[in-house]
Amino acid sequence: MAGLIAMNWCGAALAEPPASRVFKPRVKATAPAYVSYTTREGDSLYDIASRYPSDPADWALLSRLNHVSAPRRMPAGIVLRLPAGKLRQDPEAARVVATSGPAEHAFGKNPYVPVTASTTLVEGDHIRTGPNGFVTLELPDGSYVTVAQDGELDIGKLRRTTLTGAGDSIFELRRGEVESQVTHATKRDDRFQIRSPSVVAGVRGTRFKVTYSGAAQTTAVAVLDGAVGVDPLGSRGRDTAPLPGVPLQASRQLVEASFGSVTRSDGAIGDPVELLAAPALSKPARVQDGKTVAFDLVPAEHAVGYRVQISRDADQLDLIRDQRVAAPHADFGDLPDGTYFVRIAATAANGLDGLPQVYAFERRQLGLEASAAPRAGGRDYEFRWFVSSRPNVETRFRFVLATDADLGHPIVDSTDLSAGQLVVSDLPAGVYYWTIVAEQFENGRFYEKNSAVRSFQLAR
Structure with missing residues (x-):
């Protein structure tokens, strides 16, 4: 049996004692069925019905609901009730602000095409990514949605209610992971949901991740900031997640920041568990x-x-x-x-x-190669090195030679060398250790890289 998790964010949820990590079920509240509108000078029911309900013919419904006739003009200051479920919603668009690797999108049944920065996506668009492929969308309210590699996400709904200004964003996660940074809700009826085949994760302002594994039929939700409410799937697949406008307290279960929940293939929603500390x-x-x-x-x-x-x-x-x-x-x-x-x-x-x-x-790639060899007929040793330097950046070198492997007591310590060659003469017999340090200074920062500590032996 599939399961459903619905998540809403609300500051009031944090009033729970911090030590209370697993929350008891609560009685679900009923979402408000109406919104109010105060008439302005010159308004008529015909004008109001043409602007705010989804069907202009609903002026008759407004007339019956508010017990007013349908005059062509109404005085200012009359408070009317409008059915929330019949309000008109205008479509919005999401903008791609970052993409990398294999990533593409398709609208409806059209073929997939590559996603590029500044691409505009709308309700009905499908996104999919390959290995090391990523896409991040910015929504009109400043929220961000990132599709990780090997993922599929559909934009199910992206609208804003004309009368109230409330946003309604629903994304369908088909596989992989999506991470959302959702701005705090400014309207009572704002809604943001990530839906997988087994859960619905909805928030009103938080940062969280939803991961769906099709093979295991499990959905994992991790909350990094804010708090979420978890609600099961109702009978016959009925969505029992809180409707827009219902506060977080109405959720069946709450999960705080730094906690997560896993819904298994049988639809059983796991209890909140604490996330591991950051390494x-x-x-x-x-x-x-x-x-x-x-x-x-x-x-x-x-x-x-x-x-x-x-x-x-x-x-x-x-x-x-x-x-x-x-x-x-x-x-x-x-x-x-x-x-x-x-x-x-x-x-x-x-x-x-x-x-x-x-x-x-x-x-900052800085390749450093070094070698050493004795000179024929003597006790001199020649050291050479080469650096693959950045263009137009001067490199200086330091040469260190010692009789101990940790180079703690050098017998030669030459700094500020510009050439890639140095000869050390009249070395007594013994075992020696040496290294080269390449030093660069660019844009106010100092960089250095050591070659491996090498050794050689001089016989008597």
Whole structure:
């Protein structure tokens, strides 16, 4: 049996004691059936019906409902009741603000075409992404919806009620994951929902993720900010999620920020469980100057895996890489030079990704090759090195030679070298250790890279 989770955000939910993590069912409230309209000078029922209800012929309904005749003009200040379910909604559009990798969209039954930045999508559009493919939409109210890699999302509804200004946004998640950053509701009837084949997740202002696995027929919801309400699917598939205007307190179950819930294939909605704490990078300040971009994480307690994502922005709206690993190490291969942001999270045995931690890092490729060889007929040693430098950036070098592997007591420490060659003469017999440090200064920042510590032995 399929299940349904409905999520609404409301500040009043936070009035619950912080220690209360699993919430008891509440009695569901009835959504308001009407909205009021106060007439202005020159209004008539005909004008009001042409502007606000979805059917201009509803002037007769307004006449009966409000017990007024249908004069051509009405005095200002009369409060009329209009059926909320019959109000006209105007279509809105979402704008693609970031996309990377394989990503495409199709309207209705039209063929799929690539998604590009500034593409405008509307109700009826379908979005799908491939491996390392991502799309982020910006809605008219400033909310963001990000489709992760290997995902499918349909825009089911994207409208705004003409009379009240309330927004109504419904997205259908077919597979994969969608992350939403929803602005706080400004209208009582604002609605935002992410629906999967087994749940409906609706909020009124929060940041949360919904992940649907078609193979396992499970939906995981993780709440990063705000709070959500969870409601089951009613009989015969009837949607029992709170209607627009119903407060969060009417939800069957509440899940706070830093908690998540998993709905299994039998439709049973899991109790709220605490998300794992955010892990940490072992070397957060390290410049990524190697052949590949790689990260080592500090192992997290209770983690069965880790999720590591790379984005061009701190809010993770412009994702470009996404990787799940079993061990606390992730290697993404090559990336162009630039400034990026990495987001890391620990994954629990229930499949929920934990709280994220975001770090900025710099990708700056700086290849350094070094070699050494004895000169024939003597005790001189020649050292050579080469750096694949950035254009128009001067590189200086430091050469260190010692008799101990940690280079703690160097016998040669030459700095500010510009050439790629150095000869050390009259070395006594023994074992030696050495390294080259490449140093660059650009745009007010200092960069350095060490070659591996190498060793050689001079015989008597």
